[in-house]
Amino acid sequence: MSQEPIVSLRGVTKKIGRATIIDNLSFDVPQGEIFGFLGPNGAGKTTTIRMMVGLMSIGEGEIRIKGKNVKSEFEQAIRHVGAIVENPEMYKFLSGYHNLIHFARMIPGISKQRIDEVVSLVKLENRIHDKVGKYSLGMRQRLGVAQALLHKPSLLILDEPTNGLDPAGIRELRDYLRQLTRREGITVIVSSHLLSEMELMCDRVAILNKGKLVDVKLIGDFIGAGDASQTFLIEALPSERALAALSDMEGVGAVHRAPEGLEVTAERDRIPEIVERLVRNDIRIYGVRARQQSLEDRFLEMTGGEQIG
Amino acid sequence: MVNLILNENMKLYRRWRTWIMVGLMIGAVLLGSIVEWYYDTKEAPEGTWQEQLTEENRQYAANLNDPDTEEENKTYIQRQMTVNDYRLAHDIRPESGTMWDGINGSAELVVLITLFTVIVAGDSLAGEFTSGTIKLLLIRPASRLKILLSKYISMLMFGLLLLVILFVVSVMVNGLLYQFQHMGLQLVTVDGQGQIVERNMFANLWQSYLLNGVSTIMFVTMAFMISAAFRSSAMAIGFSIFALFAGTLLTEFIRRYEWSKYVLFANIDLSAYLVGRPYQEGMTLAFSIAVLAAYFIVFNLVSWLVFTRRDVAS
Numbered sequence: 143m144s145q146e147p148i149v150s151l152r153g154v155t156k157k158i159g160r161a162t163i164i165d166n167l168s169f170d171v172p173q174g175e176i177f178g179f180l181g182p183n184g185a186g187k188t189t190t191i192r193m194m195v196g197l198m199s200i201g202e203g204e205i206r207i208k209g210k211n212v213k214s215e216f217e218q219a220i221r222h223v224g225a226i227v228e229n230p231e232m233y234k235f236l237s238g239y240h241n242l243i244h245f246a247r248m249i250p251g252i253s254k255q256r257i258d259e260v261v262s263l264v265k266l267e268n269r270i271h272d273k274v275g276k277y278s279l280g281m282r283q284r285l286g287v288a289q290a291l292l293h294k295p296s297l298l299i300l301d302e303p304t305n306g307l308d309p310a311g312i313r314e315l316r317d318y319l320r321q322l323t324r325r326e327g328i329t330v331i332v333s334s335h336l337l338s339e340m341e342l343m344c345d346r347v348a349i350l351n352k353g354k355l356v357d358v359k360l361i362g363d364f365i366g367a368g369d370a371s372q373t374f375l376i377e378a379l380p381s382e383r384a385l386a387a388l389s390d391m392e393g394v395g396a397v398h399r400a401p402e403g404l405e406v407t408a409e410r411d412r413i414p415e416i417v418e419r420l421v422r423n424d425i426r427i428y429g430v431r432a433r434q435q436s437l438e439d440r441f442l443e444m445t446g447g448e449q450i451g
Numbered sequence: 452m453v454n455l456i457l458n459e460n461m462k463l464y465r466r467w468r469t470w471i472m473v474g475l476m477i478g479a480v481l482l483g484s485i486v487e488w489y490y491d492t493k494e495a496p497e498g499t500w501q502e503q504l505t506e507e508n509r510q511y512a513a514n515l516n517d518p519d520t521e522e523e524n525k526t527y528i529q530r531q532m533t534v535n536d537y538r539l540a541h542d543i544r545p546e547s548g549t550m551w552d553g554i555n556g557s558a559e560l561v562v563l564i565t566l567f568t569v570i571v572a573g574d575s576l577a578g579e580f581t582s583g584t585i586k587l588l589l590i591r592p593a594s595r596l597k598i599l600l601s602k603y604i605s606m607l608m609f610g611l612l613l614l615v616i617l618f619v620v621s622v623m624v625n626g627l628l629y630q631f632q633h634m635g636l637q638l639v640t641v642d643g644q645g646q647i648v649e650r651n652m653f654a655n656l657w658q659s660y661l662l663n664g665v666s667t668i669m670f671v672t673m674a675f676m677i678s679a680a681f682r683s684s685a686m687a688i689g690f691s692i693f694a695l696f697a698g699t700l701l702t703e704f705i706r707r708y709e710w711s712k713y714v715l716f717a718n719i720d721l722s723a724y725l726v727g728r729p730y731q732e733g734m735t736l737a738f739s740i741a742v743l744a745a746y747f748i749v750f751n752l753v754s755w756l757v758f759t760r761r762d763v764a765s
Contacts, residue, residue: 158762189764195590197763217592225590231583235466244461247454248591289587 146209148173148297148329149194153203156189156353163189165353166203171331173296176323178344178361179333185350187333188228191301194331195225207297221249224295228302230286234275238266238285241274242292249293256292264288280311287318298322300332304339316343372410377403377428378420387423388416405433455593455601456608463571463605472567476613479560480620484553488628491548500544504535511535530641537647543637550622550629551636551652557621558656561663564617565670565695568610573674573687575602576758580682585763595759603675603751610667614660659722666719669743670695672750679754706731718742 147170156164164186171177179187192198194205196216205212210219232241242260246252261270264284274282283303290298298319304312316339322328334340340347341361349356378384384404388397394416395407408416413430420427463469496503511528514520520528538545546552576599579585588598626634638650674691681687698716705711712718717730718739729735 192763197586197589199760199762217594220590221592223590227586227590229583231586233462233584234582236462240461240465244458245587245591247458248588248593 146173147171148208149331150206151190151203152205154190154193154200154205155202156186156193156198157201163353164193164201167350167353167355168203169348169355169358171329172346173329174323174327175345176319176330176332176343178340178347179331179350180337180340180347181335181350181356183335184352186353187335187350188301189353190350191225191227191299191331191333195223195227195299196220197227221293222296223299224290224293224297225299226286226290226301226303227299229305230282230289232274232282232285232289235273237273238270238277238281238288241285242270242289245289246292252292256294260288260291263291280307283307283311283315287315291322294326296328298328298330300330302334303332304334304336312339319343372407373433374406374408374413374430375400375403375433376406376416376420376430378425379428380425383423384420384425387419387425391416391419403429452597452601455597456605459575459601459605460608463609469571469609472570473613473616476560476563476567476616477620479563480557480617481624483557483560484621484624484628487553487556488625491552495548500548501539504539504545508532508535530645533641533645533647534639537639543639543649544633546636546638546652549633549636550625550631551633553625553628554621554652554656555659557617557625558659558663560617560621561614561660561667562695564610564613565663565667566692567613568606568667568671569674569691569695570688571609572606572671573678573691574684575606575675576678577682577684577687580763581684589763596755599679599755599758603672603754606671606675607668610664610671614664618656618660658725662720662722662725665721665743669715669719669746669750672747672754676750676754679758702730712738713742715742715746 149171151167151169154164154167155162167186167190179190181187189198193200194207194212196212196219200213207219208222212219232238233244236244239257239261242257246257261267264287266281266284266288269277269281274285277285290300300319303315307315319330319332320343323330332340332343344361346358346360348358376384381399381404385397385399388394388404388406393408393412397404397406399405406416410432417427417430498506511532514528515525537543546555576585579588589595636652638652638655640648640650642648670691673694674687677690678684678687694716698719702711702714702716705714706717712731712734718734720730721736721739723729724736724739729739
């Protein structure tokens with residue numbers, strides 16, 4: 143069961159007028175992971191999500207959720223999906239509780255007990271009978287999560303969930319999503335243009351740019367990956383002499399000065415030799431560390447330095 | 452489907468707006484009835500109704516003999532005299548000075564029902580788009596057709612509720628004002644052939660409610676279509692209310708053209724056929740019903756096509 147992808151896209155294309163918004167997307171989302179859609183604004187993240195949940199028609203190709211075609215078997219396909227598309231806009235003139243009743247009525251088999259359960263899950267017990275118009279953004283976000291979880295979905299889709307949340311709220315959401323995937327085996331799809339967020343949240347990311355899929359990778363591979371040679375940061379004084387000492391050294395790539403020290407590109411094995419040479423030249427060393435390439439760097443590399451955010 | 456209608460009703464009746472409309476409706480009936488009752492009792496003519504009718508008939512007879520009286524008026528006068536004679540012979544008093552005067556007067560307030568229902572219908576779909584709630588509504592296992600239908604049905608139920616309120620309140624308040632006298636009074640009119648017709652007042656009242664209700668349904672359906680097509684509450688409500696008030700006026704200007712009989716507003720007032728005065732010569736009740744049915748189908752088809760195919764992008 144866990145082998146079969148929960149969502150699969152095949153050749154999905156969407157044109158609005160003459161512009162191609164989504165261009166031949168094909169990939170699978172494995173079960174039980176937090177899967178991120180990453181890309182600059184206008185890359186097609188939201189459009190892809192809207193097509194998945196039936197808010198937008200699928201131009202060409204097909205999307206299947208749990209094996210059901212979203213286009214032709216919409217009601218069965220969406221049955222197992224909980225979603226928040228952009229901000230969770232609820233009926234402001236209803237109480238939080240009546241909002242939940244409203245959405246519970248639309249899916250068979252949700253008991254009053256389940257509603258109470260979800261309310262306590264998102265910790266809204268004290269304010270659930272207040273009108274949503276009086277809620278803070280964080281509370282609305284939590285109510286949004288509650289409505290998405292009412293029917294115990296196996297797939298949770300969140301479009302830009304951290305928009306407008308303060309750091310504490312983001313952290314809360316992140317921990318919460320982790321909990322859901324670990325404890326209940328829910329698959330989560332999140333989209334964001336905030337790389338640092340995705341780095342902390344996701345197991346795997348799909349990178350979109352200009353409506354095309356750039357790559358799908360495990361987050362670990364993504365950051366660690368790269369050539370065998372790495373960049374190291376060496377704090378050594380005096381830096382002029384250190385630079386001179388290393389510039390002509392064999393097996394050492396580019397050396398240049400950075401604000402914190404020297405940036406040296408070399409294979410890991412060369413480190414002891416580098417240190418030795420510096421010591422011999424009477425250069426004092428305060429620290430040597432590997433510089434990990436961040437998701438952001440990799441991302442910029444892959445999308446051709448496109449502006450983020 | 453039942454759940455979807457429950458949802459729509461919940462969204463409707465848990466808003467202040469809805470209850471303000473209901474309040475205004477009740478207020479309008481109360482005010483209209485009390486004002487009419489006040490002047491009715493204050494300026495009641497002297498003598499029994501038999502004496503008044505006899506006097507009226509005497510004047511009519513004088514008018515008939517007057518060579519200046521126009522032909523059209525003569526027919527009217529003759530009809531009135533027939534009715535008056537019938538009343539005197541069968542001892543059936545006219546409605547004026549009874550509770551029925553006020554109740555039949557309140558039936559005019561059906562136009563308020565149209566107004567309120569159009570407001571609700573215009574906002575029903577467009578409002579979900581404006582607030583963004585449409586996104587959470589459409590990602591459920593319910594087809595868009597069902598959602599559309601549930602909204603439409605809840606609109607019609609709201610209109611019906613207002614109609615029942617109108618009926619109950621106007622009968623209650625006028626009944627109390629006139630101590631429920633003459634409740635079983637019969638309506639006496641002459642039909643197109645000049646024959647006397649005697650009808651039950653309640654039946655007559657509901658007949659006029661339902662005939663006016665037809666125009667309510669047409670306007671609401673139109674508002675609903677605009678709401679679905681343009682996603683703008685203001686436009687749907689504004690345009691429909693404009694049509695409600697200006698529609699009949701516009702048809703006056705185009706009456707001389709043959710094709711104008713196919714215009715919605717030329718057919719929307721079915722009660723014209725009761726008094727035998729269609730918009731154009733030769734139009735029949737069946738013709739108007741057919742035209743209205745065609746508009747009804749087109750409006751609903753447009754709502755359905757637009758709403759079920761639309762991409763929801765913010």
